[in-house]
Amino acid sequence: MKIAYISTYLPKECGIATFTSDLLHAIALHNQESVQHVFAVAREDYNYPDEVVFKIDQYDQLSYIEAAKFINENGYDCVVLEHEYGIFGGNSGIYILSLINALHIPLLVNFHTILEKPNVDEKAILIEIVKRASLVIVMSNYAITLLKSVYRINSGKVKLIHHGVPEFNLDHEQAKISKGLQGKKVLLTFGFLGRNKGIEMVIESLVEVVKTEPDLLYLVVGKTHPNVLAHSGEEYREYLEGLVKVHHLEEHVQFVNSFVSQTDLVEYLCACDVYVTPYINEAQITSGTLSYAIGAGAAVVSTPYWHARELLAEGRGVLVEFKNSVKMAEALAKLLSNVDYRMTLRDNARSFGKEMTWRNIGLRYTRLLDKVVPTYDSSKENVSFSRDEMPKFSWKHIDRMTNQVGILQHATYSISNYREGYCLDDNARALLVTLLAQRDFADKKLDRRISTYLSYIYYHQREDGLFHNFMDFQNRFLDEVGSEDSFGRTIWALGVLLREMQLTSYYQLGYEIFFRALPNFNLLRSNRAIAYTVLGIAEYLHHQSNDEVMIELMRTLVGKLIREYEASSDENWQWFESVLAYDNAILPYSLLIAYPFLNDELVKQVGLSTLKFLESITIQNGALSLVGNQEWAKQGKHISKFGQQPLDVTAMVFMYREAFRLTNKKVYFNRMLASFRWFLGENDLKLGLYDEETKGCCDGLESYGINRNQGAESTLCFYLAHTVVYRAFIDSDQDSR
Template sequence: MKIAYISTYLPKECGIATFTSDLLHAVALHNQELTQHVFAVADRDYVYPSEVVFKIDQHRQLSYIEAANYINENGYDCVILEHEYGIFGGNSGIYILSLINALHIPLLVNFHTILEKPNVDEKAILIEIVKRASIVIVMSNYAITLLKSIYRVNTSKVRLIQHGVPEFTLDHELAKLKKGLSGKKVLLTFGFLGRNKGIEMVIESLPEVVKDEPDLLYLVVGKTHPNVLAHSGEEYREYLGSLVEAYQLEEHVQFVNSFVSQADLVEYLCACDVYVTPYINEAQITSGTLSYAIGAGAAVVSTPYWHAKELLADGRGVLVEFKNSAKMAEVLKNLFSNLDYRTTLRDNARIFGKEMTWKNIGLRYTRILDKIIPTYDSLKENVGFSKEEMPKFSWKHIDRLTNQVGILQHATYSLPNYKEGYCLDDNARALLVALLAQQDFADKRLDRRISTYLSYIYYHQREDGLFHNFMNFQHSFLDEVGSEDSFGRTIWALGVLLRETKLTSYYQLGHELFFRAVPNFGQLRSNRAIAYTVLGIAEYLHHQSNDEVMIELMRALIGKLVREYEASSDENWQWFEAVLSYDNAILPYALLTAYPFLNDETIKQLGLSTLKFLESMTVQNGALSLVGNQEWAKQGKHISKFGQQPLDVTAMVFMYREAFRLTNKKVYFTRMIASFRWFLGENDLRLGLYDEETKGCCDGLESYGINRNQGAESTLCFYLAYIVVYRAFIDNDQDSR
């Protein structure tokens, strides 16, 4: 058996690094033929022990993918992931999803943190990890409660295994002797220092305690947390020191400012009479320090954070309400003056702690590994996807962004951003969505939407048939003439209007706008504007198929694309331009759409060959991995993965749909579905961009995670792709009967 651990690792001074080292050695006790390697997530250079075979650069997403490839190619049987949001790169540690979703073997996950109030990314990441995992391990019952109530997780794959602890065999008085603490009543706290540890509460309680216990010594063992040190220095430790001086406790409080070894820690815990964890809030799902104290059979006093309430139940310790130093003083005085009570707590803790020894914990993990590895089917087919699994179509966010003028182009999160105003591009897209939705998703407000978006286009057309694009919220144009792309998109939408509208007045206005723009068709230079315009002409020709003038205009525009291809392509670069940039699939799509009207086989073949080239650059393992706009893709250059835009996905959906219509090859239908699923999480970050709560779509995949703004372009592109896929399912069902 060969196991890969993904975690921080010693010598990094980190609780999870220590946990992983202990777990690795505990599992090894029960299987001498086991091979275990660590894939260490590193924030800087460390000199690692031999079991570390791969260093994952915490802040480089590609490093996570490289680690997954290494695991897949080197015969590992299972991965154990130690999960804590802060140890992985990207927003809320999102990069770990790239790794686990590329694995071909079972995944066992330890959740060290489960949040009661996660942000959007934190919640989505945890749900995705659970979805991918074979087994999920938590260390408290309350963690299971949170998984059910907050994350809606099916807990059938969840197991409760306590945090492991060493075996504590050192005699109490001998431990005191070894630490030079003989004759002292020892109160102990250990772990990284930070404001959330609440140590000031204990210090403030001590003046009352030492009146009765003059031999008491409070040991605070541990370094300041590295993150605290980076941002605030030793401010908290200095504050605690000033409290000690103010209360004249110099003889009763001692700080041990170091990351102590496990052997040292065992001696401190065996030497203490009372252990205290005075954390200041309840949101602590797992505490390794508290687990160690229970394992050591210490008499424990704690504030009632989540893990403490469980571990100290049934007489294993005493709880004191948060930030109540007077109550803390009362409890400590009682414990130090009452040996029998202290002994009872210690005995209860020791009995429970025996079940938490690493030897016992290692056995439980070994049994899980023995069960999940043989039963994991790495060849199982990807579960199919049907229209019933698609989110329910909703106008909610489109309507949120739309007022009596048109659709606003940007949003701040899901709220309309009035400062950025409107654009023709998005109102043309909105008209396209409204028209294409008539067959399957009409409601009583649909006519109002069509009227609004068409009126916006009418208002933006100039006398020469060109259009303004940008308009501010005060309804003033911000340009003399809009981009060619916005012109082409508008022609596409108007073509669909001429084909789809059932109202004469809408048809008449659309016809007027379309033909006023026609004299400008031949002047277009932008490849994408040409492609959009071809699509608009094709829509028009569906109901006016004998218009020879329009057919020849289409032929001329397609000829421009062909010439661009001939000028830019070679044996290895079969594309229309020297770069792959944005909305790429719209170019092959235009060729495939034009083919039935021009009846030219070379156009069809060029559409399919450029589709294949684009696919070779943007499809990995059946899922979309698009060209990001951080840097356009060039021949022989690395493709930027961020930021990926919904616009490009929708073009892929349209392209594959048309390829399937022309060829009836199932692979194109499958790729169309896979492209749409990019919105739902089948992407490089493995997070969905569709927001079930707002019914909008996020603006893209960035290097740090999801761009959570939900502007018009992204949402309209999602619903355009949605409509195409939904209708394709229906048409395919009808064809197969």
């Protein structure tokens, strides 16, 4: 079997690096013909051993994708992932999703941390990892409880395997002699130092304990955690050393400031009389140091964090309250003065620890891998998607962002950001959503929404028919004239109003705004503004199909787009411009929507050929992977994947819906669904942008993860796409009858 491990790795001074090395060699004990390679995640350069065949640059997402490609192309049978949020790059370690979702082989995951109160990204990432994994390994029963209760994970693929420990065969007294500790009662804590370790609690307790135990020596073995060192230096160690001096404990406390070898660690553990883990809070799902102490058959005193409550049950150790040095002193005094009690705890721990040796742990992993690998089905999952699987349409976040003036432009998370004020773009989109949703999702507030957004547009129109775009929260215009794009989007929304609106007063106002703007249609230069305006004219013509003047105006505007296409395209670049920028699909969509009115085969041909070109870049493995706005795509250049915006997704949905309507080719219907599913997690980060709690949509995919702000544009784009897909399902159901 050929196994790829994704983890940190020695010589990096890291508990998970040590764990991975131990696991790799433990599995090799039971399958000596196996080939085991490590894909080491780090930003530093290390002198890695031979088993490390690929270094993943921690903060370079492309490096994760390259690692997946290497694994897929080099005959590996399975991947073992050691997961800890801090190991991987991006928000909460999101980059690891790019790797595991590109794999074609089974994935086994060890979760070293499972949070009781994760943030949005942490929760979403863990759920996505479990979804992709063939097996999930946790090291405590409480971890399984958290997976069920917090993450709603079905425990069917979750297995409990304890943290492995070395063989501890060294005699207690011999170990003391080896370390020069004979004649001492040895108290031990080992591991990286940091404020959460609570070592000050033990030091303070020793003031009383040493009065009856003058030969007591407390060894604190371990370096300061690298993250702590980077931000705070040796502040915590110096604080502890100062505490020792204040309490005159210099003869009873010794710091060993090094990342000790496993040989040294075994000797320290075998030499200690009592082992202490005084962590200051309960949120510790796995403790390798505590596992080692149990494996060594140490008498343990610990605060009652999650893993300690489990490992020290049934007489395997003593629990004391968090941050209570008095109780710690009582527990230590009792253990140190009562040999029989201490030996009982040691025997209980040693008996339990025998099952945790790396030899036994390696056998369990080997048996699991032997079952998983031959039965893994590498075929793609069924990507069918039904109307019932769509999130329910909700006005909740749209209404949260809307006041009596209009819809506000931006949000901080899901809360309206008044400082950024309003824009015409978003109020035009809001009117468009409201009009398109009224057929399937109307409620008693619908009329008020239409009135609000239409009033906003009316207030922003100038005498010459153009519009202001930006307005602050004090209702002061921030520009003399708005962008051509905002003009075009407004015309599109007004066209839908003229087609859909039954109320005379709303229709009349919309008509007046539309035709006041009309003289400016031919002056537009922006390709997207022209496309939006064509969409508005098409909506109007659905209502007034015999308006020959408007048909000719559409023909003129479409002609501009065709000329842009002819000037910019060649054999390899079938597009309207020399770059792929934003809202790209709106351009072919406008041609497809215009074709039935113009009855010009060239318009249809260019619409479908540019659609095909766009999807050749943005549809990968059946899923949508957009051109990001970090850097526009140019012929022959690397395509930026971040930040991807909901605006572009919605345009793809509209484009594919119209392509399906024109051609009746099922592939376009399926790609419309694939585009919509981008919002729900079928994207490059494999995380959903739709927020079920707020009913809003996040602002985009960035290199670091999800932009969690839920502004007007992103939420309105989500619901525009929702209305189109929902109606397409209904129409498809009716057509099939």
